[in-house]
Amino acid sequence: MVSWNNLDQTAAFKKLAGIKKVSVAEKMAGEEGAQRVEKYSVPMAAGLSFNYAAKAVDDEVLAALAELAKEMQLTEKFEELYNGAVINTGEKRLVLHQLCRGQLGKDVIADGVNKREFYEAQRKAAADFANRVHKGEITNEAGEAFTTVVQIGIGGSDLGPRAIYLALENWAKQNDMLKMQARFISNVDPDDAASVLKSIDVSKSLFVLVSKSGTTLETLTNETFVKNKLAEAGLNPAKHMIAVTSETSPLASSSDYLAAFFMDDYIGGRYSSSSCVGGAILSLAFGPEVFERFLNGAAEEDKLAAKADPLENPDMLDALIGVYERNILGYPTTAVLPYSQALSRFPAHLQQLDMESNGKSVNRFGDKVDYVTGPVIFGEPGTNGQHSFYQLLHQGTDIIPLQFMGFRENQAGMDADIQGSTSQQKLCANVAAQIMAFACGKADENPNKSFAGNRPSSIIIGQQVNPESLGALLAHFENKVMFQGFLWNLNSFDQEGVQLGKILAKRVLAHNTDGALKAYSDLLGI
Amino acid sequence: MVSWNNLDQTAAFKKLAGIKKVSVAEKMAGEEGAQRVEKYSVPMAAGLSFNYAAKAVDDEVLAALAELAKEMQLTEKFEELYNGAVINTGEKRLVLHQLCRGQLGKDVIADGVNKREFYEAQRKAAADFANRVHKGEITNEAGEAFTTVVQIGIGGSDLGPRAIYLALENWAKQNDMLKMQARFISNVDPDDAASVLKSIDVSKSLFVLVSKSGTTLETLTNETFVKNKLAEAGLNPAKHMIAVTSETSPLASSSDYLAAFFMDDYIGGRYSSSSCVGGAILSLAFGPEVFERFLNGAAEEDKLAAKADPLENPDMLDALIGVYERNILGYPTTAVLPYSQALSRFPAHLQQLDMESNGKSVNRFGDKVDYVTGPVIFGEPGTNGQHSFYQLLHQGTDIIPLQFMGFRENQAGMDADIQGSTSQQKLCANVAAQIMAFACGKADENPNKSFAGNRPSSIIIGQQVNPESLGALLAHFENKVMFQGFLWNLNSFDQEGVQLGKILAKRVLAHNTDGALKAYSDLLGI
Secondary structure, eight states: OOOOOOGGGSHHHHHHHHSOOOOHHHHTSHHHHHHHHHHSEEEOGGGOEEEOTTSSOOHHHHHHHHHHHHHTTHHHHHHHHHTTOOOBTTTTBOOOGGGGTOOOSSOOEETTEEHHHHHHHHHHHHHHHHHHHHHTSSOOTTSOOOOEEEEEOOGGGTHHHHHHHHHHHHHHHHTTOOOSEEEEEOOSSHHHHHHHHHTSOGGGEEEEEEOSSSOOHHHHHHHHHHHHHHHHTTOOGGGSEEEEEETTSTTTTOTTSSEEEEEOTTSOGGGGGGTHHHHHHHHHHHOHHHHHHHHHHHHHHHHHHTOSOGGGOHHHHHHHHHHIIIIISOOOEEEEEEEOGGGTTHHHHHHHHHHHHHOOSBOTTSOBOSSOOOOEEEOOOTTGGGGTTHHHHHHSSSOOOEEEEEESSOSSOOOOEETTEEHHHHHHHHHHHHHHHHHHOBOOSSGGGOBOOOOOEEEEEESOOOHHHHHHHHHHHHHHHHHHHHHHTOOTTOOGGGHHHHHHHHHHHTTOOOHHHHHHHHHTTO | OOOOOOGGGSHHHHHHHHSOOOOHHHHTSHHHHHHHHHHSEEEOGGGOEEEOTTSSOOHHHHHHHHHHHHHTTHHHHHHHHHTTOOOBTTTTBOOOGGGGTOOOSSOOEETTEEHHHHHHHHHHHHHHHHHHHHTTSSOOTTSOOOOEEEEEOOGGGTHHHHHHHHHHHHHHHHTTOOOSEEEEEOOSSHHHHHHHHHTSOGGGEEEEEEOSSSOOHHHHHHHHHHHHHHHHTTOOGGGSEEEEEETTSTTTTOTTSSOEEEEOTTSOGGGGGGTHHHHHHHHHHHOHHHHHHHHHHHHHHHHHHTOSOGGGOHHHHHHHHHHIIIIISOOOEEEEEEEOGGGTTHHHHHHHHHHHHHOOSBOTTSOBOSSOOOOEEEOOOTTGGGGTTHHHHHHSSSOOOEEEEEESSOSSOOOOEETTEEHHHHHHHHHHHHHHHHHHOBOOSSGGGOBOOOOOEEEEEESOOOHHHHHHHHHHHHHHHHHHHHHHTOOTTOOGGGHHHHHHHHHHHTTOOOHHHHHHHHHTTO
8 A cells, every 4th residue: 555645754855855966067077977978877668768967966866766766655656546546636536548558557447447448449449530531431521531630629638739740740741651731729819710720721621629528618619610610611510520528528429520539537638648639630640550659659658667666767767856856956947958840849748747737735635735846847949949048047047957858860851961960960969069068067267158067957869759759758758747746745637726717717708707807807808 | 327236236125125025815806906907007009008916016116116226227227228338248239129120319320330220221121122022023033923931040030030920920811911921940950941841832932041140050051951952943042042141241242142131240139020130031921011010119119118217117117026026026937928829939039038138147247146137938828828837827836927918809800709708708808817816816625726826917918919019019028128137237138158059069060079978979879
């Protein structure tokens, strides 16, 4: 039986606080630095590796982190989770997103159903549907092939699938696997839907309406917007729309949709890319095989996450180091910096995944915790960020831990050789250079040109952004966030913090307001 | 004569620290809240207003902030700047981006040239060029009209112009002002250029190469990439490319370009959208009149920034409140949250503007400051953010000050009425609701459903995102960042923090490395 304790109740945490802090600048200089790069690396799935040489850790800190992992029973808690315990205590739900891509433990039976079988059946149903669309068996009413798929969803129904689509779009083009182009409508701002609809041929577009509850206001609003547009064009909306929802939602058995695919309450929105929330659109865009390869990469990473030794478990190790940085070193923010244009929206997905999961002040039992929890997460792709906010990262007054990603190969197979090196080589040279600049800094007699260094970073290195490595990346961060939730003793799987705004917005729309809320509403012309 | 002092040397700062902290939750409740919304508002240019009712200020704090502004001589320092003093002390340069859009003070003569006339001449040259392209006087070699304009630039040559283009694209479509579609290539990752080039008809595309120095590695690399592609397509690159650069750069008089337009060393990259860095592409995309309207909005805002009373100067007031939050209240991060899909990349521009300007640890004289400076800036458009990271903003352990923007009208003129309200009304209702949810929170017997409130925010409210209001918004933040730089006694106009990475990257590409840098390079396959 596991026990759920606060981080600051553990002996290991107190011990950690007392350990001498590591100077990244000292450790990363000279031959010792090279040895750290070799030694402080853990294999991940799909040929990736997690390298933490430039983090503020040494063997003593790592040993204490391993003790913390043991004392906090991280592995046992993960085991409980994947064996079907009610880990989401607030909403009294299981947490089963990993089960969409593999089965780590015993059969999970809930509501009388084998859940692995249920998720697999839904994946296959979406795959079959996609195959029929690709074969021309499902067409528009004029018998023409659908060329575009548009996801209508917000939050987890948007950010993850969108980041994944963008990450694989050029890879798919290059490998002749782009079956349909994908677009996304998320914002309730009508300009979002208007802009997407103007850019596509709606008569050849298939819309995927994604809402677990079937009640998400933004999504239903955008659905109506799209249906109006289809009707205006003389098209039957029911022949252009599928639903991804829960079996109990009002959308589940509606004749308004060509088909419906299901997730359930055990898949949180921000963890839903592996379910048919990601599966429907990605199978339509790239073909079901590509989506399966993505799931396989994620499943391989999940297996690593089940290992008890953090030095063999990149997800747990990343989590432990992050908590060390947040709660012992006191850094409030983390930057995510993929050196890959394909990952341009991956930071936005991680922002939701991390901040919505662990941006909480009370523990699983509703008691206020006495330590800080989830950090602010932000980021943009390198090298763009280098010409933007890196100034602050290098010379600002706060230290921001950095999470780099780098890949040896690009996707599109086009490159240019300039000044003796390719663009891809320049990209990789830059990420290597940045790690060292952040770590070691550089003294200069002009203080304005001095770099203090000691800015810790890790890097995930891979061969290429492809379905397998992307799946592994996604799972890595999901698992990292889960382990951090365990360490902070939070329920990482609810999001009560989004409710109050919804209630007040309804009051505004019902003109049932007074005081400042009415004053703001007046100013905004509502 | 102004004197440049550190923030913590002023009497007003010490006084501020001693003033009783304001409870936003208390102040914003009931009738007092409504009065604050009315009272704590300053007009901005182009019909915008800056409302700071939900900030942690009261009349006492505001009076002390006004004293600080006076003691720090903010107005006098701005006066020095726009009259042509060497404000960028590190690089010994004037700071003249405001002069691109208007003249607040006396004539600025530098290098024997009236700088206002110089910038105006460049704007007009780019405008004439754009008009000739639109009239079909400048075409491709086959005599066909150019339909697409592609900016090749990075950092300030990318983020600002891109954010502005995206902000006005749908407005321009709706108003029949979209003359050419625009695209952007920035990242040295070859997949960025490959993806853009695959999505356009290069034979009808005009490329704008933007590099002040003419030596930016990413930009030159992407230029070669594009030129190769043009040559492969049997096109003459020199007939498809214009340059925006400084008169002293190697690109200035090259026959490789159809035309060249100039900025100079007195326009920093992140402040260059008002120069022909923004002017060339925006005039080509929307027509020169739209770009002029944008400049006029910015110029109007600059005039407000010259006012001495912070209560009449929204840019200075925003700056003062931000410094109060950073240095007295101790908040390390600020979120930028535009409730407008059009402003989807505006936060990325502000991230550069703010973090690259004020992410510094030494003052203008090279002395280390004893206080924190520029915060981390991040953000996404609402309502998307509500379904993502807002959980942490509401219930996380850290308080993150918020900068909202909201507009009464959308751009595309399409909307849908659902459940008794339009999408636009829902959008506006949400931002009003969020402000109040953050300010006042809500007690609940379930601690997991409790909101502590007291999370300060401001909002800029306007009628619509259009050229004038967008210009005003841009200038507002430029001026805010400038005033904050004055308050922190920083040089906000250099970026020495980006240099070390460049040097190390060159060493990697020359295979002139050892230690950890070599080890990383090996792992990345360079």
